[in-house]
Amino acid sequence: MVNKQIKSKQRVANHGEVFTNEREVKAMCDLVADECDRIDSRFLEPACGDGNFLAEVLKRKLNRVKQLYKTNTYDYERYSVLAISSIYGVDILKDNAAECRARLFAIWNKEYQKVCKKSCSNETRQAVKYILSQNILCGNALTMMQVDENQQDTDTPIIFPEWSLFMGTKLKRRDFRLDVLLKANTKPEENKEISLLDDDKYLSRNPVTGEKMADPIKIYPAVHYKKIMEAQ
Numbered sequence: 001m002v003n004k005q006i007k008s009k010q011r012v013a014n015h016g017e018v019f020t021n022e023r024e025v026k027a028m029c030d031l032v033a034d035e036c037d038r039i040d041s042r043f044l045e046p047a048c049g050d051g052n053f054l055a056e057v058l059k060r061k062l063n064r065v066k067q068l069y070k071t072n073t074y075d076y077e078r079y080s081v082l083a084i085s086s087i088y089g090v091d092i093l094k095d096n097a098a099e100c101r102a103r104l105f106a107i108w109n110k111e112y113q114k115v116c117k118k119s120c121s122n123e124t125r126q127a128v129k130y131i132l133s134q135n136i137l138c139g140n141a142l143t144m145m146q147v148d149e150n151q152q153d154t155d156t157p158i159i160f161p162e163w164s165l166f167m168g169t170k171l172k173r174r175d176f177r178l179d180v181l182l183k184a185n186t187k188p189e190e191n192k193e194i195s196l197l198d199d200d201k202y203l204s205r206n207p208v209t210g211e212k213m214a215d216p217i218k219i220y221p222a223v224h225y226k227k228i229m230e231a232q
């Protein structure tokens with residue numbers, strides 16, 4: 001959405017949907033400029049709307065990829081895939097999540113075409129669309145559950161994949177529950193607020209520091225990033 005902060009009064013009343021202006025988005029991203037420039041630093045926007053913040057972060061990451069790899073399409077492609085795979089979002093409204101995915105894909109694809117020209121591959125485009133389908137979810141960031149068409153919680157928790165490049169062109173995928181990730185990063189006295197789990201399932205302790213760590217709920221075999229949708 002360009003320069004329009006509100007879709008309807010109803011949506012503002014029901015969901016507090018007021019989009020952030022570009023100027024404020026850029027100013028806030030400037031506060032974490034180093035992280036935005038790091039290709040694989042992970043960003044999660046828990047009420048992402050149509051992706052104002054995620055779009056800006058992606059543009060900055062892709063600028064960095066271009067600075068480093070614009071003369072080598074092989075490297076540009078795999079690092080641009082890594083950049084987009086590090087961006088995560090949740091919105092309770094299905095249309096917002098869909099618009100966010102489409103917007104991030106368009107940003108990525110425009111740069112991809114500019115840099116890789118004739119070496120662009122539709123297989124890579126499909127892989128990026130698949131990654132976005134897993135990273136930008138329709139869910140309730142307060143209960144940390146996925147929601148249905150009527151914004152009601154389903155029985156499925158919000159689950160995000162962690163993607164990491166491995167042996168040059170392979171992507172490793174490990175899935176984590178969002179509630180567990182937050183629990184692992186929350187002080188014990190704050191745990192009551194987000195205690196969705198009966199016990200510490202999917203949590204373990206770092207053997208060195210003793211701190212709680214989230215355990216993946218699923219680990220996939222590493223596959224070439226172009227074939228990522230086949231790693232089930």
Ligand SMILES: C[S@@+](CC[C@H](N)C(=O)[O-])C[C@H]1O[C@@H](n2cnc3c(N)ncnc32)[C@H](O)[C@@H]1O
Nearest residue numbers: 015017018019020047048049052091092140141
């Ligand atoms: C104030 S808007 C901000 C959108 C975007 N972050 C931006 O700055 O442009 C709040 C967004 O949160 C979404 N939202 C409201 N309640 C939510 C919830 N419980 N879980 C996830 N998203 C929610 C709304 O649909 C809306 O898109």
